[in-house]
Amino acid sequence: MGGCWQAAGLPVTFIGRPSFASDIGGYGLTLSDYSGWEASISPVNVDYRCGPEGLAGADIIALCVKSGATADAAKQIAQHGREGSIVLSLQNGISNVDVLEHELGSRFRVVRGMVPYNVAYLGEGRFHKGVAGEIYSEDAAEMRELAKGIGPSPGALKLSSDMLSLAWGKLLINLNNAVSALSGRTLLEELRERDYRRVFAASMSEGLRLLEKARIKPAKVGAVGPRLLPWVIGAPDWLFNNVFLKKWKIDAKARSSMSDDLASGRRTEIDYINGELVRLADRLGASAPVNRKIVQLIRKAESGAPPLPPAQLRREILGR
Numbered sequence: 606m607g608g609c610w611q612a613a614g615l616p617v618t619f620i621g622r623p624s625f626a627s628d629i630g631g632y633g634l635t636l637s638d639y640s641g642w643e644a645s646i647s648p649v650n651v652d653y654r655c656g657p658e659g660l661a662g663a664d665i666i667a668l669c670v671k672s673g674a675t676a677d678a679a680k681q682i683a684q685h686g687r688e689g690s691i692v693l694s695l696q697n698g699i700s701n702v703d704v705l706e707h708e709l710g711s712r713f714r715v716v717r718g719m720v721p722y723n724v725a726y727l728g729e730g731r732f733h734k735g736v737a738g739e740i741y742s743e744d745a746a747e748m749r750e751l752a753k754g755i756g757p758s759p760g761a762l763k764l765s766s767d768m769l770s771l772a773w774g775k776l777l778i779n780l781n782n783a784v785s786a787l788s789g790r791t792l793l794e795e796l797r798e799r800d801y802r803r804v805f806a807a808s809m810s811e812g813l814r815l816l817e818k819a820r821i822k823p824a825k826v827g828a829v830g831p832r833l834l835p836w837v838i839g840a841p842d843w844l845f846n847n848v849f850l851k852k853w854k855i856d857a858k859a860r861s862s863m864s865d866d867l868a869s870g871r872r873t874e875i876d877y878i879n880g881e882l883v884r885l886a887d888r889l890g891a892s893a894p895v896n897r898k899i900v901q902l903i904r905k906a907e908s909g910a911p912p913l914p915p916a917q918l919r920r921e922i923l924g925r
């Protein structure tokens with residue numbers, strides 16, 4: 606995404622880990638998307654740093670760490686960032702913005718963002734946007750200026766005056782992250798199996814019931830509104846695979862970010878996605894058996910349990 610912004614002409618400094626620094630230092634950045642769009646930036650033109658010092662020069666800090674790393678990143682931003690700069694959370698989940706506001710106080714402006722598509726790292730500096738969609742951020746003058754600077758590239762930015770509703774709408778879609786991670790398959794391979802989709806649809810229906818009870822209105826993310834989504838997701842294979850899945854524009858390389866975490870032995874964001882609904886249920890005195898069970902299975906997978914075939918996952922979670 607930062608690569609797309611730089612390709613559009615904006616000055617970007619990347620801050621991350623040494624493994625990416627050496628890949629990008631050797632190969633530069635090659636960016637592509639599902640429609641065949643491609644751009645490349647040569648190694649000498651990528652300003653990639655492994656320490657937080659580069660934060661000092663940033664007007665906008667686009668935060669792209671996993672939810673469990675937010676508090677530590679916020680501490681580095683508080684120490685090295687320039688007072689008054691914007692911290693744009695491009696993370697999934699709901700509570701990262703609260704963590705950032707808590708850690709950063711009033712010295713920085715925290716702005717909620719949302720990335721609806723998947724980006725896969727293909728090695729040798731190649732990053733691939735495998736799903737259609739545009740990034741969203743809270744509407745603010747600086748964000749409007751940023752959106753104008755980026756223009757209509759695959760990293761385009763749109764603005765919304767109700768980001769919290771959008772974040773809840775996205776959380777419902779992210780309930781598939783755990784199912785796809787437990788399947789051990791790409792998004793496309795997983796979504797083609799109705800038993801996996803039944804689990805996804807059930808966790809979404811449970812989420813919708815809880816949100817209604819809490820008087821939270823999730824916004825529409827993508828072509829289908831939240832009310833219709835469980836029905837669309839749970840549709841028979843002939844309908845889902847031939848109509849809905851084709852419209853979604855997910856390509857063969859796309860995987861969920863939680864699948865990436867499990868594949869590389871990292872702790873997942875389950876506590877910030879399905880776990881967010883379990884906590885909401887506890888606060889409301891309601892039950893959330895489907896999402897609770899999914900959290901437990903992801904914990905097991907984090908400890909090395911193998912992927913689950915479609916019918917087995919359905920039985921384990923739905924009991925039928």
Ligand SMILES: NC(=O)C1=CN([C@@H]2O[C@H](COP(=O)(O)OP(=O)(O)OC[C@H]3O[C@@H](n4cnc5c(N)ncnc54)[C@H](OP(=O)(O)O)[C@@H]3O)[C@@H](O)[C@H]2O)C=CC1
Pocket residue numbers: 620621622669670671672674677678681695696697698720721722723724725861862865871874
């Ligand atoms: N991947 C995707 O397609 C999508 C992801 N998202 C959301 O975006 C967020 C980021 O996801 P994703 O890109 O997959 O995450 P990744 O874990 O792939 O990338 C985050 C990177 O940041 C590094 N990092 C963590 N803390 C710091 C720090 N303090 N300083 C420098 N580098 C740091 C991590 O290193 P290390 O692992 O060593 O900690 C890792 O390399 C998540 O909330 C995710 O849910 C949303 C939509 C799509």
Ligand SMILES: CC(C)(CO)C(=O)C(=O)O
Pocket residue numbers: 697720721722723724736778779781782792860861862863
């Ligand atoms: C794009 C999507 C919905 C893909 O699962 C995602 O948010 C993720 O991978 O975290």
